[in-house]
Amino acid sequence: MSFTQLILYDDQFKQINEVLEKLYTETNAKVLFLVDRNGQLIASTGETENLDTTSLASLTAGNIAATGSMAKLLGEKEFTIIFHEGYRDNIYISIVGRRVIMVVIFDERSSLGLVRLRAKKAGEDLTKIFDDLMKKVESKTEEGVSPFAEITDEDIDRLFSE
């Protein structure tokens, strides 16, 4: 079985945050976050204090997965954008670099057109960063030995000791 992990390093995390911060400012959004297609939250910015970002990440990935299956039933490769319009807040979801999902939550201080325009550019920047990240993960050389290679049975036992 291929056990390719997604590994996020400090350098890429910094670059990702810069892109998100820029998009946050440019769109006047409330919250931005990035999610792995498997539902793991990668990064977030904005008014996240009162938001359950872990659950949102999982539900977003489920949403994208379901939409992807609907696309296939219609003979489409995928739907790259999903938009939810609410009474107060709206959610704009787009797939970035086939692997990551970008979510923009915004209200009347912004507009769908603006979000769409800026998110497209941010998506291109993020795709480059994630392409680099995947190369780095595959080469497995730069960061030296993973700390998890050293996991012992005692470490695992300790996790389960009450």
Place this chain on the structure above:
Amino acid sequence: MSFINYPAREINCKIVYYGPGLCGKTTNLQYIYKKTNPDSKGKMISLATETERTLFFDFLPLSLGEIRGFTTRFHLYTVPGQVFYDASRKLILKGVDGVVFVADSQVERMEANLESLENLKVNLEEQGYNLDKIPYVVQYNKRDLPNAAPLDEMKKLLNPNTVPDFESVATEGTGVFETLKAVARLVLVEIKKGASE
């Protein structure tokens, strides 16, 4: 597919509870949720029908503590067990790190158990996984019922490869944490193997 986040010092893994309809997958998660310290868990999300049958999935994020300076976060999911929700089941297996197969011990549910196990194998293969190679445990649930099948028979039918297996009564919590610990342990061992390759 686990996700290692160096800046946040976190390791995230996905565990899926699989099994036939009404075997007790959601009950497993509900018990874990009820008995876990509020600091170690997130909100439990259940996407269910009006009759409380799982429609898409249940989701429970859980922290088990630190390992090598990294917080271990397990994302527990269940699939809808009813046969006609196969499309949803496939989606939830994406990126899975470990599987718990929950079997219903009632004699009359044995065929449903076998059908679900076969469905698990097929759906995993579609995602490029092999049940013989991923972290996998079996739970024989509802052992308290008078019509429970003999354990030996269930083992022979549902666990021919003798992976770790557990008897349980999920409604009372018997065997629930033992099952979770066993699958979490196998996932961590797999991550260790992956890291040292």
